[in-house]
Amino acid sequence: MIRLQGVTKRYPNGLLALNDVSFSMAEGEFVFLIGPTGAGKSTLLRLLYRADVASRGKVSVAGRDITRLPARQMPALRRSMGVVFQDFKLLPRKTAYENVAFAMQVTGTPPEEIRPRAMQALEVVGLADRADALPWQLSGGEQQRISIARAIVHQPPLLLADEPTGNLDPRTSWEIVQLLSRINLRGTTVLVATHNKLIVDILRQRVVELAAGTVVRDEDYGLYASHA
Amino acid sequence: MPEQRRRRSPLGVLSAALAYAGGEALAAFRRNGLMSAAAVTTIMVTLLPVGGAVALAANLRLMTTILERQVQVVAYLRDGISPQERDRLSAQVRALPGVRRVEFVGRDQALVRLQDALGERVSLRDVIETNPLPDSLEVALVNPREARPVADAVRQIGGVEDVAFGAQAVDRLLAVTGLLRTGGVAAGLLLGGVALIIIMNTIRLTIIGRRQEIEIMQLVGASPWYVRSPFMLEGVLQGLVATALAALVLIPGYILLLARARDVVPFLPLVHAPDLLPTLVVSLGLGGMLVGMSGSLLALRRFLHT
Numbered sequence: 001m002i003r004l005q006g007v008t009k010r011y012p013n014g015l016l017a018l019n020d021v022s023f024s025m026a027e028g029e030f031v032f033l034i035g036p037t038g039a040g041k042s043t044l045l046r047l048l049y050r051a052d053v054a055s056r057g058k059v060s061v062a063g064r065d066i067t068r069l070p071a072r073q074m075p076a077l078r079r080s081m082g083v084v085f086q087d088f089k090l091l092p093r094k095t096a097y098e099n100v101a102f103a104m105q106v107t108g109t110p111p112e113e114i115r116p117r118a119m120q121a122l123e124v125v126g127l128a129d130r131a132d133a134l135p136w137q138l139s140g141g142e143q144q145r146i147s148i149a150r151a152i153v154h155q156p157p158l159l160l161a162d163e164p165t166g167n168l169d170p171r172t173s174w175e176i177v178q179l180l181s182r183i184n185l186r187g188t189t190v191l192v193a194t195h196n197k198l199i200v201d202i203l204r205q206r207v208v209e210l211a212a213g214t215v216v217r218d219e220d221y222g223l224y225a226s227h228a
Numbered sequence: 229m230p231e232q233r234r235r236r237s238p239l240g241v242l243s244a245a246l247a248y249a250g251g252e253a254l255a256a257f258r259r260n261g262l263m264s265a266a267a268v269t270t271i272m273v274t275l276l277p278v279g280g281a282v283a284l285a286a287n288l289r290l291m292t293t294i295l296e297r298q299v300q301v302v303a304y305l306r307d308g309i310s311p312q313e314r315d316r317l318s319a320q321v322r323a324l325p326g327v328r329r330v331e332f333v334g335r336d337q338a339l340v341r342l343q344d345a346l347g348e349r350v351s352l353r354d355v356i357e358t359n360p361l362p363d364s365l366e367v368a369l370v371n372p373r374e375a376r377p378v379a380d381a382v383r384q385i386g387g388v389e390d391v392a393f394g395a396q397a398v399d400r401l402l403a404v405t406g407l408l409r410t411g412g413v414a415a416g417l418l419l420g421g422v423a424l425i426i427i428m429n430t431i432r433l434t435i436i437g438r439r440q441e442i443e444i445m446q447l448v449g450a451s452p453w454y455v456r457s458p459f460m461l462e463g464v465l466q467g468l469v470a471t472a473l474a475a476l477v478l479i480p481g482y483i484l485l486l487a488r489a490r491d492v493v494p495f496l497p498l499v500h501a502p503d504l505l506p507t508l509v510v511s512l513g514l515g516g517m518l519v520g521m522s523g524s525l526l527a528l529r530r531f532l533h534t
Contacts, residue, residue, distance in 0.1 A: 049447070071452075078449030089444055105248050106450035150448070 007057035035210035082151025086166035141172035252458035271470035274423035285412035292405035432527035467520030
């Protein structure tokens, strides 16, 4: 599903965010991308949803090389994945339902399909009954679940999450990770960048650890801290 | 979850897209009330001087055209010329390039005109016994700038004794009207340019205020035109509303000024309100729409780099 080959990313200001990173993810996998702040986790995700372009190396998603993707094909790439952020990125003046429906409206979904699909996505995240609430009327965890509903409404084969629990308390964080895990069990490939030790250690999934822009560990059923 | 591919008719997609864009533009107009009001007011305030300049330029053009039309070459004919010869001369002059119209003015008619021009205080009959004026041909020109060559050509024709065209006066007049024209165009361009910059900047502000929305649109895979269209429509809408408001000021303003000017300087040729205002409002409306739309597009360019 995802393959990075010798990827280096140097920002214009000279910062070396990723240094010769290679790693791949099979379809249906669940991977935690861990490491301290500044290790390059966000940059790696940004390369995957093409908010940034690798300086060197090759990035492919679903068998397609996206390193040199023409601008015309960007929308198709974005529709083939859902992205979730630490700060939810919900539109404050739209209700929960409208935020989810928005993702379909702006991608030209026929109007008669929007409502059933948006409601279905809200059901998956367990918030169908809060469809008419505005973001500020929802708790942080609920807001994150709305943003996850928005991310999966296109039924993408890939879900990327950048610190999805960064703004949440431990209990809510756990709920969010369980939700991501459930979505993974339905067949979606899930990549979660996090430095939340607790959820990594409980879930025991594959762990890829970045430090200063390089992969220092890649372990199945891993813990946040290495055994050594 | 396998991605489901649905087949849709292009027409269905288009109509859905249009409905979406229209709905979003209207909703944005309502939701961002204050921002929209600010943009509309700014566009309106900048359109006012532009409209005023256009109205002024139209009037200047009418005045200069009328003044220039009064430039004519007068050919004084030899005394005692026969009607046949006079017709022949007249035809000859009419055939010259640059001549719009030739009118024969008999010496008696010329005297009547002179008397009219002098008014009632002076009676020519008391001063002179015989009519000293010659027959003449009044030659109207296609272009007042050609007064000199036409006069030279007329002078060559036999039977023409003298030619007058007020050389110095014509030169001065042309200099003044030329200045007025270029000045009007320059002022219009300058004001238009300033209006363009102000309007685009205002629209940019409303778009920057909504960059979060644009970011999310791009994130979920909206095509660039889907991102642009609501903003473009919103720009068009702002331009239209602003023009309507500007028209509410410009139309009565012009009519009022016109009435005032007619009282103060009745001889001044002015453009009648029905001749000017519909064209003015329509072109301002088109301009406002165009500026609103292109302003949105330009402002969006920064966010659509992807």
